[in-house]
Amino acid sequence: MTDDATARRIIVLRHAKADWPQVDDHERPLAERGRAEAPVAGEWLADSGLNPDLVLCSTSVRTRETWKLVSHELPKRQRHTVFEKRIYDATAGEIIEVLKETPDDVADLLLVGHNPGVQNLVEVLAGDESLGDALTQLRQRGFPTAGVAVLAFEGKWDGVEPGVAKLVSYYVPGLE
Template sequence: MTAVPPRRIVVLRHAKADWPAVADHDRPLAERGRREAPAAGQWLAGAGIVPDLTLCSTAARTRETWKLVAHELPRRPKKTLYEDRLYEASTGELIALINQAPEEVHDLMLVGHNPGVQGLTELLAGSSEGDTLAQVRRGFPTAAVAVLSVDGPWKSVEPGSARLVSFAAPDSV
């Protein structure tokens, strides 16, 4: 019997957004965000992470972040779905989306918003490498990336079932 490698959940908060006089859902990235997002993509590339499936919020700032991140990866990500349910999602809603991921997916990325992405990372992390969980608890800045490792099928992901293996924020990417 061959051991199945752990799956990965990659949680990415959108890069820094601008505050023009538009609806929140339509806010674009600020100049700082346009610098942060490629750096996050370069960090992912350096970590050898190219998601099999990316679930991205439909908000303008998340779509723009994902486009800039994906451009930095060594190969085109397999599939991206723009998901309305990621916008203003609770941690429970985010876990429900993870539980619905197809079983053939090994690396699943969520591109979303705070407080959901930080709450999800903290809730799933039953353990962590080094001080990564403490870093997340101090804050999940724009363009930050958390990588969690999970064993078993997606439908079994629940609070405390993952290991937080890395966390990178813009100043460290």
């Protein structure tokens, strides 16, 4: 069992670029660009040593396709993936409620979701210590498709709340 000072990371990934066919928004697949940029995000995660214990992924087609392409770039290891319908079209507050349900044996969690929810989540969770390059870049660039933000915090998952984390990394494929 872990204690209140356990270091944890929330890896927030926005789905890759989606296509706009004549289908319901939830059913939109990735565009060709999205199929190219998702593996690049996965390579960055692998190169950064980020290999989540648990993945919470929206149920939309584009988030599921993004996660599949990203996961192929990570070191092979048993990880649990939950396709969570509450992440689709969720606000930051709604996503925080989902995060609070994470088991305490999870150190690194990857969330695959949508804007504006994921950008708002990162900005809400990022505390004052985050007022550095990563947060400045996020606020200037927004949260483009296949963008990744990594937040670090100490404590239990049920303690996730505004200002609890520090934004430690921000990456967008093609914007190095």
